[in-house]
Amino acid sequence: ASITSSSNNAPVDVMIEPESAVKLYCAGCVGMAFYQTSDQDADITFSDVVNKGDVTVDGVLKFDSTERDRSMIAGIVAKAYVKGTAAKGMISLTGCVNEGDVTLKNSCGSERAYVAGLVGDAMCSDFTETSCSNAGDITAEGPGKYICLAGHIGIIMRESATNVTVNDADNAGNITLNEDLALSADALPSAPCYAGGVIGMANGPGSMLTLNVAGCTNSGTIHRMIANMDDVNENKEVFSFAGGIVGSIGNTHKVSNDDFVTAVIDKCSNSGQITFNQYTGENDYKEAYHYCS
Numbered sequence: 001a002s003i004t005s006s007s008n009n010a011p012v013d014v015m016i017e018p019e020s021a022v023k024l025y026c027a028g029c030v031g032m033a034f035y036q037t038s039d040q041d042a043d044i045t046f047s048d049v050v051n052k053g054d055v056t057v058d059g060v061l062k063f064d065s066t067e068r069d070r071s072m073i074a075g076i077v078a079k080a081y082v083k084g085t086a087a088k089g090m091i092s093l094t095g096c097v098n099e100g101d102v103t104l105k106n107s108c109g110s111e112r113a114y115v116a117g118l119v120g121d122a123m124c125s126d127f128t129e130t131s132c133s134n135a136g137d138i139t140a141e142g143p144g145k146y147i148c149l150a151g152h153i154g155i156i157m158r159e160s161a162t163n164v165t166v167n168d169a170d171n172a173g174n175i176t177l178n179e180d181l182a183l184s185a186d187a188l189p190s191a192p193c194y195a196g197g198v199i200g201m202a203n204g205p206g207s208m209l210t211l212n213v214a215g216c217t218n219s220g221t222i223h224r225m226i227a228n229m230d231d232v233n234e235n236k237e238v239f240s241f242a243g244g245i246v247g248s249i250g251n252t253h254k255v256s257n258d259d260f261v262t263a264v265i266d267k268c269s270n271s272g273q274i275t276f277n278q279y280t281g282e283n284d285y286k287e288a289y290h291y292c293s
Contacts, residue, residue: 001035007050016059024071025078028053028100033080042082042089050097051075058105071113072120073104075136082124090126097133104140112146114154117173122156126163133170141178147193148200149175157203164202169216171197177224192239195222196247203250211249211263218244222274244270
């Protein structure tokens with residue numbers, strides 16, 4: 001599957017009827033790019049694809065305990081997924097540009113939200129991005145259990161070995177998460193946020209992850225504001241992981257000693273400010289944990 005020299009200039013506005021959907025894929029160019037194969041390599045490529053339209057989603061997804069509700073929002077492609085028993089498949093972006101703002105409003109009903117300038121959620125064995133840029137602001141409002149925001153890739157993961165290479169990426173868009181934890185104080189056991197100028201989270205669950213990021217720059221600010229911390233139950237944990245280039249790198253489900261993470265970030269620079277604000281009201285004892293670089 002290949003998309004080449006394509007563009008979108010029109011805004012994309014989506015209003016979700018209350019609890020009418022479990023999953024949402026919304027983007028300026030492609031909602032979901034999916035390729036399934038069992039015995040051969042599969043590639044999804046985007047070359048010189050440009051989005052200039054703002055992408056805005058407002059509404060609450062229907063909670064389903066049997067299937068995780070997720071919001072995937074991006075300028076180029078909301079979700080890119082190569083699936084196959086051969087555990088082989090590449091997603092590549094070359095010369096792609098997003099100039100539109102990407103905004104997810106009222107996301108309190110979404111268990112997971114992936115919001116980014118280029119790709120909201122990528123799942124594959126090999127991922128490459130070369131000479132792409134984002135100038136649009138990335139914003140999410142309302143608490144979620146698991147939120148990933150980034151100028152380029154919200155989250156990239158795969159249950160098999162994952163090789164991620166990003167070269168010469170530039171982000172100038174501001175990244176903002178505004179949360180009111182009172183809206184879902186008892187529903188969620190934790191409220192982690194992963195935010196990065198280029199990648200929000202790179203994760204290789206249950207296998208190996210090799211990440212190479214080179215020649216990338218970020219000048220956009222990264223900000224998380226948390227309101228009503230005092231309405232959170234005592235067992236709820238609030239975490240923030242933010243980086244000018246990558247928010248978090250990890251292997252969340254290590255199965256054996258053969259599972260490991262190799263990460264190289266080379267000749268990258270960040271000039272964007274990273275800030276956190278939290279407001280507790282009357283009870284100031286509640287802690288939040290913020291990790292930034």
